[in-house]
Amino acid sequence: xxxINIALKELKVNLRDFxxxxxxxxxxxxxxxxxxxxxxxxxxxGATVGDMSLLYRNTASSPQLTxxxxxxxxxxxxxxxxxxxxxxxxxxxxxxxxxxYSGYAEITDxxxxxxxxxxxxIESNIIQGMLxxxxxxxxxxxxxxxxxxxxxxxxxAGASAQQSYVNESSLTAExxxxxxxxxxxxxxxxxxxxxxxxxxxxxxxxKTRNTALRLSAAPVSKGSIFAGKVxxxxxxxxxxxxxxxxxxxxxxxxxxxxxxxxxxLILFTEVLLAVSVGVGASYLFKGESSRSFxxxxxxxxxxxxxxxxxxxxxxxxxxxxxxxxxxxxxxxLTKIIYQGNLQAAWPAxxxxxxxxxxxxxxAALFMRRQEAI
Amino acid sequence: xxxLEIRGLTKKFGDFVAVDNMNLNVREGEIFGFLGANGAGxxxxxxxxxxxxxxxxxxxxxxxxxxAKNIKFAKMNIGIVPQDLAIYENMNAYENVSxxxxxxxxRGALLKERTEEALDFVGLGDKQKSFPKxxxxxxxxxxxxxxxxxxxxxxxxxxxPTVGIDPQSRNYILQxxxxxxxxxxxxxxxxxxxxxxxxxxxxxxxxxHGKIIAEGTKEQLKTIITDTKEIWxxxxxxxxxxxxxxxxxxxxxxxxxxxxxxxxHSKTEVNNLNRIIQQLxxxxxxxxxxxxxxxxxxxxxxxxxxxxxxx
Numbered sequence: 001x002x003x004i005n006i007a008l009k010e011l012k013v014n015l016r017d018f019x020x021x022x023x024x025x026x027x028x029x030x031x032x033x034x035x036x037x038x039x040x041x042x043x044x045x046g047a048t049v050g051d052m053s054l055l056y057r058n059t060a061s062s063p064q065l066t067x068x069x070x071x072x073x074x075x076x077x078x079x080x081x082x083x084x085x086x087x088x089x090x091x092x093x094x095x096x097x098x099x100x101y102s103g104y105a106e107i108t109d110x111x112x113x114x115x116x117x118x119x120x121x122i123e124s125n126i127i128q129g130m131l132x133x134x135x136x137x138x139x140x141x142x143x144x145x146x147x148x149x150x151x152x153x154x155x156x157a158g159a160s161a162q163q164s165y166v167n168e169s170s171l172t173a174e175x176x177x178x179x180x181x182x183x184x185x186x187x188x189x190x191x192x193x194x195x196x197x198x199x200x201x202x203x204x205x206x207k208t209r210n211t212a213l214r215l216s217a218a219p220v221s222k223g224s225i226f227a228g229k230v231x232x233x234x235x236x237x238x239x240x241x242x243x244x245x246x247x248x249x250x251x252x253x254x255x256x257x258x259x260x261x262x263x264x265l266i267l268f269t270e271v272l273l274a275v276s277v278g279v280g281a282s283y284l285f286k287g288e289s290s291r292s293f294x295x296x297x298x299x300x301x302x303x304x305x306x307x308x309x310x311x312x313x314x315x316x317x318x319x320x321x322x323x324x325x326x327x328x329x330x331x332x333l334t335k336i337i338y339q340g341n342l343q344a345a346w347p348a349x350x351x352x353x354x355x356x357x358x359x360x361x362x363a364a365l366f367m368r369r370q371e372a373i
Numbered sequence: 374x375x376x377l378e379i380r381g382l383t384k385k386f387g388d389f390v391a392v393d394n395m396n397l398n399v400r401e402g403e404i405f406g407f408l409g410a411n412g413a414g415x416x417x418x419x420x421x422x423x424x425x426x427x428x429x430x431x432x433x434x435x436x437x438x439x440x441a442k443n444i445k446f447a448k449m450n451i452g453i454v455p456q457d458l459a460i461y462e463n464m465n466a467y468e469n470v471s472x473x474x475x476x477x478x479x480r481g482a483l484l485k486e487r488t489e490e491a492l493d494f495v496g497l498g499d500k501q502k503s504f505p506k507x508x509x510x511x512x513x514x515x516x517x518x519x520x521x522x523x524x525x526x527x528x529x530x531x532x533x534p535t536v537g538i539d540p541q542s543r544n545y546i547l548q549x550x551x552x553x554x555x556x557x558x559x560x561x562x563x564x565x566x567x568x569x570x571x572x573x574x575x576x577x578x579x580x581x582h583g584k585i586i587a588e589g590t591k592e593q594l595k596t597i598i599t600d601t602k603e604i605w606x607x608x609x610x611x612x613x614x615x616x617x618x619x620x621x622x623x624x625x626x627x628x629x630x631x632x633x634x635x636x637x638h639s640k641t642e643v644n645n646l647n648r649i650i651q652q653l654x655x656x657x658x659x660x661x662x663x664x665x666x667x668x669x670x671x672x673x674x675x676x677x678x679x680x681x682x683x684x
Contacts, residue, residue: 001480002475002476005472005475005476009461009464009472012463012464012468013461013463013464016463016464017463209459209460209461209462210455210457210458210459211459211460211461213425213453213455213459214453214455214459214473214520214521215476216424216425217423217424217425217448217451217453218448218473218476218477219444219445219448219449219476219477219478220476371425371426371427372425372426
């Protein structure tokens, strides 16, 4: 019962601490907005196709080829490719080099020769693909002509009717968060980890207020005081984290997927981990050195965890980032939200609970050795 | 019956002996003054009585029971009013008292009744929903007391409960202490204000260097001092006063100046009043009054410890 009393007291005292509460809410929300907006382009993986233009010179003498080319030309124009016939004196290759056209094609009785622009590589590749398809179909028709002229007409006519020389097949990679989605996760796990500050103040706050003396003088075990305070401050910080999640979802339209119980469980254990690290640090390091350790550790963990910028997935930084609890949580949340991979929760949950247990045991042992709390 | 019995109590911090083989009895129903200068060992003793510190040696009995063996009983029957305010600024007066009373096992209607009773007792009954940040220093001190008495302890330890408050609030607290005592609680009272101790305490112990050096009623303590007299010389306080020259006079043991009066302690057997007055005239001090005081607790304390209570 005393554990509940003390936990409820923690809730009241902390929820009424307006400045801390505003910091815990406003800080991630503002950073989410700033970084999510400013770094939108850094998260865009798509490519834009610009205007496509083809300069061509048709010197073929075959009426079938000319007829086929003309039909193909009209289809190309319908597909958005601007076709320009080269004048007799015009140097097509030089024009492409000058970036006036996406490509230059010479149609002769021996075939089609294509010169593509290296600057507009996407556009020139598309045109090249269309020309290849046309050439294949014409060659097929030419071969059929020798055996069965009627069939050849059908092949060419079918090609015109289909009006498709490039078949698109989409191979979608695993979906990834955009900038707002990324920072919604990163800021939420960062503020969850900031609970380390509350944890480090857990006992020190009582000493500063002199209420540690009253608590110690009451007929309540140190274990009850410790448990009540850890539970209370963990719930308070978790409520802040939930508020940040809800705000980012409804105000910024951040994608949090559909597996809310699992996501919240990961965030809850991260808060528990942070509180435990804070409490442990307050016993391992005395006075100001405890405060300094907490501030430095929080910032390093935030940086390595990708709170401010995504960590390079290769190299030393990637290895170092694995020591940050935020990294564990970020990875798990990203996989669950964007790939629906619920199995990704287990490593994060295991590490969070395991590390939290170690620090809580250390703090409890130190507390037990001390005469008062 | 003794409310508190201390036998051979010792507390060491490394090589430093904070409390040295202390023996003390506090009878049930007393307001017991526990006096000592800073560092004398008062707080360490109080912390051991409250089970906040472990003893190095010795025994403490509360109401006939050894506190080390009956720690819950001891804690349930002790209320502590710490020297520094020990309240939560973010909880209102009712929540503060209710929270601490709840730690003593009070629940439901009884908890509510005792909380309201404690707040009424300290005159904060109409401020139940107010937050301490809106309280005056005196009101905070009263709330500090309410938090210690809601569970109706048999022994209340008050560690300088009137520090830094206005005379009106101080008077209110002193009356409250007397009332608590009349209601059946034994009080251990420490203060740096000797006049408070003289006013309310039935017996007094003086502690110095971790030992009780005197114990008894205030009348008994005053009889200890037979070789010291106190001379008060009222002067117009202008310019530098010749305190150092007074200290050179034979028999004078200490000199201090407070609120227009030079207070001189001197050995009783030396008749030096004429020389003191002559020295003051030589130093051009404007004398307004001269009187020899009967020994008071301040004199007793100073004589026994060589220090003022406020040192």
